Amino acid sequence: MLDTKWSIPCKKIAAFIDKNLIGGGDIPITYYASMAGANKNCVVFSRIYDEGFVKRANELSELLVIAGKEYEGKLTCPHIISQNPRLDFVRVVNEFFVKAVKKIAIHPTTIIEEGAKVGKDASIGANCFIGQGVSIGDGAEIHHNVIIVGHVRIGQGCIIKSGAVIGEDGFGFEYDEEGKPLRFPHIGAIIIGDNVFIGSNTTIERATIDETVIGDNVKIDDLAQIGHNCVIGDNTMIAAGSITCGGVVIGKGCWVSPNVTIKQKLKIGDGSYIGMGSVVIRDVEPGKTVVGVPARELIK
Numbered sequence: 297m298l299d300t301k302w303s304i305p306c307k308k309i310a311a312f313i314d315k316n317l318i319g320g321g322d323i324p325i326t327y328y329a330s331m332a333g334a335n336k337n338c339v340v341f342s343r344i345y346d347e348g349f350v351k352r353a354n355e356l357s358e359l360l361v362i363a364g365k366e367y368e369g370k371l372t373c374p375h376i377i378s379q380n381p382r383l384d385f386v387r388v389v390n391e392f393f394v395k396a397v398k399k400i401a402i403h404p405t406t407i408i409e410e411g412a413k414v415g416k417d418a419s420i421g422a423n424c425f426i427g428q429g430v431s432i433g434d435g436a437e438i439h440h441n442v443i444i445v446g447h448v449r450i451g452q453g454c455i456i457k458s459g460a461v462i463g464e465d466g467f468g469f470e471y472d473e474e475g476k477p478l479r480f481p482h483i484g485a486i487i488i489g490d491n492v493f494i495g496s497n498t499t500i501e502r503a504t505i506d507e508t509v510i511g512d513n514v515k516i517d518d519l520a521q522i523g524h525n526c527v528i529g530d531n532t533m534i535a536a537g538s539i540t541c542g543g544v545v546i547g548k549g550c551w552v553s554p555n556v557t558i559k560q561k562l563k564i565g566d567g568s569y570i571g572m573g574s575v576v577i578r579d580v581e582p583g584k585t586v587v588g589v590p591a592r593e594l595i596k
Contacts, residue, residue: 302326304392306360306374309339312391313376313384315362320374323358328389334359341378341385342367362388403440415452427463433490446502451490457518459497462486466501466524466542480504482524489513495520495536504542511548529566547582 303324310317329338331349336358342349345366353361354372361367361375362384368377378384403422408414411428418436426432427445433452438444442456446463456462468480484503488510494500495518502508503525510522511530521539522528528540529548537555540546544558547566558564558576565582574591585594 302392309360309388309392310376313362313378313387315376315378315384318375318377319372320358320360323360323374325360325392328385328393339385339388341381343381345370421458430463439496447485448488448502449485450488451492451512453491454488454494455492456494457496457498460494460499462488462494462500463502464499466504468504468524468542484508484525486510489530492516498522501526501542517554523560 303326305321306323306325307317307321309325324337325339326337329335329340331340331342334340334353334356336356339360339362341362343364350370353359357373359373361371361373362378362381363371363375364381365377400417400419402420405422406420406424408426409428412426413431415432415434415436417434418432420438421440423440424438424442429447430444431449433450433454435453436450437455439456439458441458442460444462448463463486465482468482469477470480472478482502482504484505484507486500486502486508489512491513492510493515495516497518498516498520500508500510500522501524506525508522508525509527511528513531514528515533517534517536519536520534523540523542523544525543526540527545529546529550531548532546532550534552535554538552539557541558541560543561546564547568549566550564550568552570553572555573556570556576562576563579565580565584567583568580569585570576570591571587574587575589576586576591580586586592587594
């Protein structure tokens with residue numbers, strides 16, 4: 297059970313997600329829980345029908361269950377029938393619990409160079425470095441040990457987890473006449489949209505000349521690599537351990553599974569799905585699912 301100070305009536309929660317509440321409008325909700333950890337005065341969700349959970353929830357009686365349609369007529373405790381219980385649960389937790397504990401502060405150990413811009417209501421954790429060419433939007437949440445350097449513009453409401461590095465040079469070299477690699481200067485920028493999530497120890501490289509672009513609502517997991525000059529479309533999600541080589545363009549609403557590698561300068565069409573551990577060496581058409589090494593289209 298979470299030790300919290302909140303007491304939110306069930307009817308207020310139902311009104312927030314614009315759903316019909318069945319029973320117990322004034323019962324206070326003080327924390328959120330999983331099905332296994334459910335107890336009195338919690339809010340919990342269930343997508344797949346579970347007869348054992350029905351019995352337990354009804355015995356507890358004073359809790360709020362956000363449940364799928366299979367539960368209709370089975371619950372006697374306060375409940376909300378939802379097309380997407382998990383989504384509604386996430387909205388409730390974010391609104392009534394997460395936002396309420398967010399601390400808006402800049403830790404004294406963080407270095408913000410002169411010329412950097414930090415928006416209102418932004419928070420920055422310990423031991424971060426924010427370079428002079430950086431602009432951070434309103435309401436951003438930057439955790440500990442984050443490095444942001446170069447010409448980087450970060451939108452509103454972004455979350456950047458601990459250890460992320462944004463704006464360092466990419467890996468670009470050209471062999472000279474003697475066969476020695478000569479470093480290609482990276483003097484470009486990074487543009488990050490609104491409500492972007494960037495995981496721990498993820499790196500996003502600045503462009504060589506133009507821009508590396510991360511669209512609105514993009515979610516990037518821990519330990520991912522976004523190479524120089526990549527463009528990631530709105531609402532795309534990239535899971536842990538993925539390597540997106542330089543110049544890759546990923547469309548909108550794509551899913552990149554864990555440990556995927558995408559060869560440089562490829563185009564991944566809107567709505568594509570790339571399966572776990574795939575190595576992508578060819579362009580992917582919009583809406584296609586590819587899997588394997590090398591990645592091939594999965595025919596349904």
